[in-house]
Amino acid sequence: MITTPEDVLARAETLxxxxxxxxxxxxxxxxxxxxxxxARRAVKTAGNxxxxxxxxxxxxxxxxxxxxxxxxxxxxxxxxxxxxGANVISDLLFTLLFGFGDWARSLFxxxxxxxxxxxxxxxxxxxCLAWVVSVMFPPMAIFFPAFTLLEDLGYLPxxxxxxxxxxxKAGAHGKQSLTMMMGFGCNAAGVISTRVIDSPRERLIAILxxxxxxxxxxxxxxxxxxxxxxxxxxxxxxxxxxxxGAVVAVVLIGVAFTFLMSWLLSKTVLRGEASAFTLELPPxxxxxxxxxxxxxxxxxxxxxxxxxxxxxxxxxAVIWLLANIRFGDxxxxxxxxxxxxxxxxxxxxxxxILLAYIIALPANEIVVPTxxxxxxxxxxxxEGPASDDxxxxxxxxxxxxxxxxxxxxxxFSLLHNPCATTIITIFKETRSYKxxxxxxxxxxxxxxxxxxxxxSLARLAGLQ
Amino acid sequence: MTxxxxxxxxxxxPAHARLEQMGIKMDRYDRIVALAGNPNTGKSxxxxxxxxxxxxxxxxxxxxxxxxxxxxxxxxxxxxLVDLPGAYSLxxxxxxxxxxxDFLLFGQPDCTIVVTDATAxxxxxxxxxxxxxxxxxxxVAVNLIDEARRKGIEVDTRTxxxxxxxxxxxxxxxxxEGIITLLSTVADVIEGRIITHPRRVEGTPAFxxxxxxxxxLIEQMAPGIPxxxxxxxxxxxxxxxxxxxxxxxxxxxxxARQRAAEDRLGATAALMGRx
Numbered sequence: 001m002i003t004t005p006e007d008v009l010a011r012a013e014t015l016x017x018x019x020x021x022x023x024x025x026x027x028x029x030x031x032x033x034x035x036x037x038x039a040r041r042a043v044k045t046a047g048n049x050x051x052x053x054x055x056x057x058x059x060x061x062x063x064x065x066x067x068x069x070x071x072x073x074x075x076x077x078x079x080x081x082x083x084x085g086a087n088v089i090s091d092l093l094f095t096l097l098f099g100f101g102d103w104a105r106s107l108f109x110x111x112x113x114x115x116x117x118x119x120x121x122x123x124x125x126x127x128c129l130a131w132v133v134s135v136m137f138p139p140m141a142i143f144f145p146a147f148t149l150l151e152d153l154g155y156l157p158x159x160x161x162x163x164x165x166x167x168x169k170a171g172a173h174g175k176q177s178l179t180m181m182m183g184f185g186c187n188a189a190g191v192i193s194t195r196v197i198d199s200p201r202e203r204l205i206a207i208l209x210x211x212x213x214x215x216x217x218x219x220x221x222x223x224x225x226x227x228x229x230x231x232x233x234x235x236x237x238x239x240x241x242x243x244x245g246a247v248v249a250v251v252l253i254g255v256a257f258t259f260l261m262s263w264l265l266s267k268t269v270l271r272g273e274a275s276a277f278t279l280e281l282p283p284x285x286x287x288x289x290x291x292x293x294x295x296x297x298x299x300x301x302x303x304x305x306x307x308x309x310x311x312x313x314x315x316x317a318v319i320w321l322l323a324n325i326r327f328g329d330x331x332x333x334x335x336x337x338x339x340x341x342x343x344x345x346x347x348x349x350x351x352x353i354l355l356a357y358i359i360a361l362p363a364n365e366i367v368v369p370t371x372x373x374x375x376x377x378x379x380x381x382x383e384g385p386a387s388d389d390x391x392x393x394x395x396x397x398x399x400x401x402x403x404x405x406x407x408x409x410x411x412f413s414l415l416h417n418p419c420a421t422t423i424i425t426i427f428k429e430t431r432s433y434k435x436x437x438x439x440x441x442x443x444x445x446x447x448x449x450x451x452x453x454x455x456s457l458a459r460l461a462g463l464q
Numbered sequence: 465m466t467x468x469x470x471x472x473x474x475x476x477x478p479a480h481a482r483l484e485q486m487g488i489k490m491d492r493y494d495r496i497v498a499l500a501g502n503p504n505t506g507k508s509x510x511x512x513x514x515x516x517x518x519x520x521x522x523x524x525x526x527x528x529x530x531x532x533x534x535x536x537x538x539x540x541x542x543x544x545l546v547d548l549p550g551a552y553s554l555x556x557x558x559x560x561x562x563x564x565x566d567f568l569l570f571g572q573p574d575c576t577i578v579v580t581d582a583t584a585x586x587x588x589x590x591x592x593x594x595x596x597x598x599x600x601x602x603x604v605a606v607n608l609i610d611e612a613r614r615k616g617i618e619v620d621t622r623t624x625x626x627x628x629x630x631x632x633x634x635x636x637x638x639x640x641e642g643i644i645t646l647l648s649t650v651a652d653v654i655e656g657r658i659i660t661h662p663r664r665v666e667g668t669p670a671f672x673x674x675x676x677x678x679x680x681l682i683e684q685m686a687p688g689i690p691x692x693x694x695x696x697x698x699x700x701x702x703x704x705x706x707x708x709x710x711x712x713x714x715x716x717x718x719x720a721r722q723r724a725a726e727d728r729l730g731a732t733a734a735l736m737g738r739x
Contacts, residue, residue: 019670035592036586
């Protein structure tokens with residue numbers, strides 16, 4: 001007699017119907033009872049250690065009020081360390097890399113290399129690379145290890161625990177706080193990490209809102225703008241505190257938008273209830289410093305920096321070409337920037353900034369460098385600014401930047417569309433063009449709307 | 465495997481054992497070993513220690529969502545190691561837990577290491593018992609015994625082994641303590657030098673009868689299928705994934721693949737014996 005798959009399935013069906021309906025629970029129960037019995041025989045606990053250190057710490061760290069305060073404090077400390085430390089290294093790298101560029105350029109000139117080769121290599125590709133390295137590397141080299149340290153300690157699940165009620169209110173999954181935190185590192189990684197969420201509805205919400213937390217490609221932009229503009233009037237230690245405060249505020253705005261958008265989605269296209277889940281709070285562990293340094297510096301910093309450099313080099317080339325191809329009486333870059341300018345002004349930005357965002361689509365990391373390149377190579381600025389003061393002077397005096405420009409640029413950077421890598425990742429994870437397009441529409445729409453509102457408000461208040 | 469046992473009997477002793485990390489060079493391997501366990505028990509740390517790879521590790525559950533593969537060589541045998549996402553159970557439906565279950569069931573590893581957290585053994589044993597339902601070739605790694613010791617928790621791995629019917633080895637994946645013993649135990653289980661008698665949770669008499677009735681039917685349908693009993697249990701529980709696998713003929717493919725692998729391994733063993 002041959003047994004076919006259908007025979008087996010039919011037989012299983014009959015047998016199952018004959019069993020009492022509670023049999024599944026009984027199996028799970030006997031499994032748990034067995035596990036308990038075996039564990040009791042094999043495990044000996046010495047003394048009564050119920051109130052050990054972990055629990056005492058947890059009582060503080062996960063309590064409603066102190067939990068939130070500690071979270072804010074840690075975020076501020078990490079960002080403050082990043083801001084104040086990054087400045088020093090950044091200045092050093094600027095001097096070093098731009099000095100080398102100028103020296104190499106003058107060599108090329110002395111050797112009589114045609115101007116367009118010299119320009120393409122040193123004013124285009126190299127300058128953009130130097131910008132990316134000196135703007136991005138320092139904050140990453142501080143932020144990533146600090147973040148990895150918190151991760152290794154076991155702090156991240158506590159954050160998830162603290163934020164759970166908010167996500168529940170927003171109709172989203174509590175594990176979304178974990179995926180949100182992965183987004184601080186890289187939004188593409190954040191999108192992949194949503195696989196821990198079982199429900200497809202809640203997973204989509206987590207994917208679509210992941211971009212509202214600034215990834216490490218965008219942190220340097222925020223830090224630079226906060227340092228150069230928001231903290232401009234303050235001196236010494238106060239300046240870095242103010243700058244850190246501004247970045248923390250932007251991050252909190254991003255988190256607020258995450259909740260807002262999750263709530264909107266769960267009330268409209270992705271309607272449904274938040275599902276329950278268990279989250280284990282792991283024990284606090286002594287971090288392994290060497291491994292943290294390795295993971296954060298090699299796996300994360302160098303990886304992100306390398307990716308930025310790969311996109312920065314062609315971006316630099318594109319900008320140089322745009323700046324040196326004539327279009328009417330101006331260069332192509334100037335022409336496009338002027339064409340975009342009135343729309344940019346409407347958002348409190350300008351045409352060069354919007355052009356920079358378009359060129360920097362492959363990687364958000366290079367927005368500021370691209371923007372600077374457009375300003376400099378289009379003949380609007382004479383040479384790469386060597387310090388914060390010079391940068392501020394040039395942007396404010398020559399480009400007419402105001403505090404509003406800086407703030408709106410920070411908001412735009414926080415809210416605008418994901419980078420190309422993240423968009424592709426969203427497509428791969430959802431297998432749907434619709435949701436990938438939706439993620440762009442939601443974020444870009446929010447960014448345009450919010451910056452338009454702040455710019456209009458500033459104008460109404462007569463600040464502009 | 466004759467080379468290990470007859471030519472040099474000391475090769476299997478921990479003191480003489482040789483571990484060579486092989487990273488992702490796995491074009492040729494002799495055995496497949498899976499790493500399963502609850503979330504955040506140190507699977508990825510053990511994976512990195514064995515393969516020399518730098519799979520991202522971190523102190524939070526749910527960090528590994530896809531499976532990672534790497535290789536190591538131990539006493540001249542090449543192993544492919546598969547790091548599965550952490551799972552609390554094999555009965556649920558979230559994507560990461562399904563990855564783990566599908567691999568154990570359909571990937572047919574030669575041995576499965578279930579990594580457990582010594583400080584929370586009871587909760588971890590739920591998964592161990594479920595893995596034992598699927599396969600007999602299991603070694604339980606009791607990880608984080610240093611942390612347990614600090615908390616005044618002592619795990620008696622001998623009692624644990626006896627109760628589970630499979631070897632249990634205490635390890636500290638972070639420092640490498642116990643890893644050589646773990647690997648030689650894995651080798652012993654694969655080569656049949658240790659015979660396991662996994663503890664199976666029986667359920668009610670009515671359920672047992674149903675399982676006993678269905679199991680031979682599955683064996684008739686796919687002769688040589690290694691875990692017919694588990695499939696019977698899953699079918700009785702109405703598991704859609706298993707139903708699909710049976711209907712689509714996926715199971716027959718697996719059995720065929722398993723046969724081919726055994727032939728290949730037989731050839732390898734013969735070759736090694738000749739050397």
